[in-house]
Amino acid sequence: MVAIIDYGVGNLFSLKSSLSFIGVDAVVTGDPSVIAASDRIILPGVGAFEDAANKLRKNGLDKVIYEEVGKGKKLLGICLGMQMLFEESYEYGVHKGLGLIKGKVLPLADVVGNLKVPHIGWNSLSFKKDSKLYKYVNQGDFVYFVHSFYGSECSESVSATAEYGVEVTASVERDNVYGTQFHPEKSGEVGLGILRAFCEM
Amino acid sequence: MITKRIIPCLDVKNGRVVKGVNFEGLGDVSSPIELAAYYSSAGADELVFYDITASAEGRALFTDILTQVASQIFIPLTVGGGISTISDFDRVLKCGADKVSVNSGAIKNPQLIEEAAKKYGDQCVVLSVDAKRVGGGFRVFGRGGRDDTGLDAIEWIKRGVAMGAGEIVLNSIDTDGVKNGFDLEMLRAVCEVVDVPVIASGGAGCVEDFTKLFRELPKVDAGLAASIFHFGEVKIQDLKKELNANGITVRL
Numbered sequence: 001m002v003a004i005i006d007y008g009v010g011n012l013f014s015l016k017s018s019l020s021f022i023g024v025d026a027v028v029t030g031d032p033s034v035i036a037a038s039d040r041i042i043l044p045g046v047g048a049f050e051d052a053a054n055k056l057r058k059n060g061l062d063k064v065i066y067e068e069v070g071k072g073k074k075l076l077g078i079c080l081g082m083q084m085l086f087e088e089s090y091e092y093g094v095h096k097g098l099g100l101i102k103g104k105v106l107p108l109a110d111v112v113g114n115l116k117v118p119h120i121g122w123n124s125l126s127f128k129k130d131s132k133l134y135k136y137v138n139q140g141d142f143v144y145f146v147h148s149f150y151g152s153e154c155s156e157s158v159s160a161t162a163e164y165g166v167e168v169t170a171s172v173e174r175d176n177v178y179g180t181q182f183h184p185e186k187s188g189e190v191g192l193g194i195l196r197a198f199c200e201m
Numbered sequence: 202m203i204t205k206r207i208i209p210c211l212d213v214k215n216g217r218v219v220k221g222v223n224f225e226g227l228g229d230v231s232s233p234i235e236l237a238a239y240y241s242s243a244g245a246d247e248l249v250f251y252d253i254t255a256s257a258e259g260r261a262l263f264t265d266i267l268t269q270v271a272s273q274i275f276i277p278l279t280v281g282g283g284i285s286t287i288s289d290f291d292r293v294l295k296c297g298a299d300k301v302s303v304n305s306g307a308i309k310n311p312q313l314i315e316e317a318a319k320k321y322g323d324q325c326v327v328l329s330v331d332a333k334r335v336g337g338g339f340r341v342f343g344r345g346g347r348d349d350t351g352l353d354a355i356e357w358i359k360r361g362v363a364m365g366a367g368e369i370v371l372n373s374i375d376t377d378g379v380k381n382g383f384d385l386e387m388l389r390a391v392c393e394v395v396d397v398p399v400i401a402s403g404g405a406g407c408v409e410d411f412t413k414l415f416r417e418l419p420k421v422d423a424g425l426a427a428s429i430f431h432f433g434e435v436k437i438q439d440l441k442k443e444l445n446a447n448g449i450t451v452r453l
Contacts, residue, residue, distance in 0.1 A: 013297040017272040017304065022240045031206055047322055116396055118324050121422065122452045124279065142204065142452040144277060146324045163202055188241065188276050 002026040003038035003198060005065075005081075007055045015044055015078070018185040022192055024179025024199045032064040040199065041065065041071060041201040045080030049105065049149070052080055062098060069100060074176050076198050082172065082179030083149060091149050100177045108147070112165035118148045123162040123175065123182075125170055131159040132201055133171065133178055136193030143170070143182040143190055202450045205415050205438055206246040206423035208400065209430040211236060213282075213331050214253045216262040218431075233266050234273065240430070241274045243437045246452060248274070249302070249370075252282035264296045273299020279327055285309065290317050295327070302327040302370060305343045308357075310352055311364065316366025323397075328346060328366035330354060332387060333374040339387055354387075355394055362395045369395060371423060373401040380406025380429070383414045388421055398422035405429055408443045415449045 002019060004012055019026040026042075027034060035041060037179070046050050056062050069075050077085045086097045089105035097105070109117045123143040123165045127134060144164065151169035161167040162182075171180045178198065184191035212219045218233040237248055250270070252263040260283070280293040281302030290301050301321075307313050307328060317324045331346045332339045332354035339354035358369055364376045369390050373384030383404045392399055402416055402425040411424050419448060429435045 011294050011297070011299075013268075013295065014271060014275065014299070017297065019229075020276050021273065021275070046369060117420075120202070120368070120398055121206055122325060124202060185275055186277050191275060 001038050001041055002040050003035045004028045004042045004044060005035065005056075005061060006030045007052070007059055007061055011046065012044055014050055015042065015185045016138065018192060019199070022196050022199070024195070028060065030059055032060060035061070035064045036068060038073075039046075040201075041068060041075045042067065042198075043075060043077040043081035043084065044164055045078070045084065047080060048079065049083060049093045049097075050093065051091040052184065053084055053089075053095055053097065058086070063087050063099075065098065069177060072176055074198065074201050075100070075178065077177075077179035078163060078185070079147060079181060080182050085172070085177060085179045086151055086154065089149065101151070101154060101157050101179060101199055103172075104152050105149050106152045108168070111150075115165045116189075118146055119164050120146050122187075123168075125162060126167070127159045127160050128158045131171070131173060132182075133159065133194055133197050135197040135200075137197075138192055141190045143180075143184065143187040143194075144190050145170075145182045147181055150181075158185065204246070204446065204450045205421075206400075207244070207285040207411070207440060208247045208423050208425040209240050209245050209437070209453070210251065210402075210425050211251040212251045212253050212265065212427065213263055215259050216266055219253065227274055228266065231279055234269050236431075237270045237274050240437065244441055244452065245276065245437055246423070247277040247279065249279045249281065250298075251302075252280070255283075261283075264292060267293060267296040267298060281327070281329055284297045285313065287313070287316055287320065290321060290325075291411065294321065299329050300325050300368070302329045304329040304331065306346075307361065308341065308343045308352070311360065314361055314364040314366050318367070323365045323367035326366050327368045327370060327400075328358065328361040329370040329372065330358060330361075331372045331374055334387075342374060345364050346372075355390055358391055358396050363395055368398045368400060368422075370400045370402055373404060376404030377402075379404055382406065382410040383424070385414070385417055388414075388418055392420040393416060402426070405435070408435055408440050411435075411440055412444060412447050415444065416447070419430070
């Protein structure tokens, strides 16, 4: 069973539905004991970093994440959930992340020149390393992005990038911790393949 | 490379898709669920659902259908029609919508844009504008294009973006239904003043209209249409192949 962490940020309907569609049992929960009992964990998130990180800590969910990841359980952060895996974010101030991935979260507007921010839409993946997450995905496949901040100074963890003025971090991984900046639950067949690969690891 | 998006739009009334739909291989051509699945597999990049019912029963049916669509189709879904309060946003987002489109509701109460953007993020709020040429300018029309609001379209769109609208759908009443191409002049005027994605709507009659749109106005992010897709006059796969052949990046 997959535990989708519910800490009051964003809409989890599509994520739960997409897992159910590929035949994976998932539960949306904010209960540390349910998260501890799961086989793997998804950390979703939409919205502002500071608010999300505070909510996660307020509910003691950061602790259960550290404990379970420490035991080797697989964790997938999606969108803001990926950004929270980083050490710190510079989204309206400086805020501490979970520190599971080395690097910082910085504003896209500072690096993409005159391109529009948020980066909204379908963009193609360029692989940077072999990743089990991309077992069913080909180089150049399209996934759906919606974000205004990006993972930086994380080159050792980057598994794929997308070109948007600069090479934007599309996904990261370190040991049993994975993160995608894009939304696999909104990326059609390609996205379902990524979720399936995560659930098969 | 980010792609240009192709977006079919489904008007839903009492649980059925309105505007004739003519497809081979579809069992029930007016089922929003079947049609959404068809478009998703045909390569649509996003779907827009407009709730055009006025009754409470129709509305309940709409949210039920939306839930079913969102449980089976995993591409971005935008919902519009009758959105006038934050609780309307809440209702459709809980059913699996990713973005909510406001039109008349925002004209009546512009604060709605700001409130919704603060609560759900700019990326969630789409400002849909029906505009028409009046006296040398572009004027905003409300209530499905029936009422002249007196608002200047360019000023209204600038204001909407300043308040937090994350995307603009510009529907030109002048070109809508004419099938002679998008309103490039009106779109250009809007692209010059905003830096959020602009979605062109109204006037597409053939594949070439989309090629011309993206060639002449590289700042336009997406093309939206309804009947030409529903009637199969333009097939999304063919359209995307043709755009690709013309050097326009699309998701194939």
